Amino acid sequence: MVADSLTRKYDKIFKLYDSNRNGYIEKADVNRMKSQYLMAFDVPPTSEKGLAAAERWDAFWAALTSSLDHDQDRQVSREEFLSGFGALALGDPGAFDAVLRPLIETAFTLMDTDGSGSVSVKEFRRFQHAVGNGDQADAVIARIDQDGDGVISLDELVQDAREFLTSTEPDSSGNWLLG
Numbered sequence: 001m002v003a004d005s006l007t008r009k010y011d012k013i014f015k016l017y018d019s020n021r022n023g024y025i026e027k028a029d030v031n032r033m034k035s036q037y038l039m040a041f042d043v044p045p046t047s048e049k050g051l052a053a054a055e056r057w058d059a060f061w062a063a064l065t066s067s068l069d070h071d072q073d074r075q076v077s078r079e080e081f082l083s084g085f086g087a088l089a090l091g092d093p094g095a096f097d098a099v100l101r102p103l104i105e106t107a108f109t110l111m112d113t114d115g116s117g118s119v120s121v122k123e124f125r126r127f128q129h130a131v132g133n134g135d136q137a138d139a140v141i142a143r144i145d146q147d148g149d150g151v152i153s154l155d156e157l158v159q160d161a162r163e164f165l166t167s168t169e170p171d172s173s174g175n176w177l178l179g
């Protein structure tokens with residue numbers, strides 16, 4: 001049973017993904033999200049980085065929809081999303097790693113604009129600014145940076161996303177995921 005606070009959180013994610021607000025997440029939504037996502041990181045879609053990110057993004061969506069779209073009509077209804085996403089985030093840790101971790105890795109690679117293998121405060125601020133979270137960037141980074149070395153590692157980012165998607169605390173820091 002998924003807690004009410006988590007259901008509200010997943011509902012927020014659903015509404016964000018259902019960008020044309022027809023009550024389903026379908027291919028059109030996914031493509032629009034993909035463009036916005038690349039734009040947020042200021043990555044040209046035809047660049048090598050852009051193409052690699054788009055490929056992983058498509059793979060993520062294929063995995064997500066195949067695990068959520070129970071009636072196989074190639075769109076994910078709100079009910080399918082709320083029940084399925086909870087199972088993904090809270091159930092078998094292998095499912096989280098298989099479906100959600102690759103997306104976080106993609107985001108991490110895009111955020112790390114200088115390719116240093118970690119995300120600096122400056123890099124994170126830039127991304128948060130692009131998704132409209134600019135004023136919260138510094139507070140968020142302080143929470144994600146668990147070891148306090150001033151940069152975000154991939155593990156720290158994955159850990160934060162996992163906490164956000166499984167914690168019933170209303171104020172966990174993973175809002176960077178939502179913009």
Ligand SMILES: [Ca+2]
Pocket residue numbers: 017018019020021022023024025026029
């Ligand atoms: Ca839709």
Ligand SMILES: [Ca+2]
Pocket residue numbers: 111112113114115116117118119120123
């Ligand atoms: Ca970097």
Ligand SMILES: [Ca+2]
Pocket residue numbers: 145146147148149150151152153156
């Ligand atoms: Ca760190």
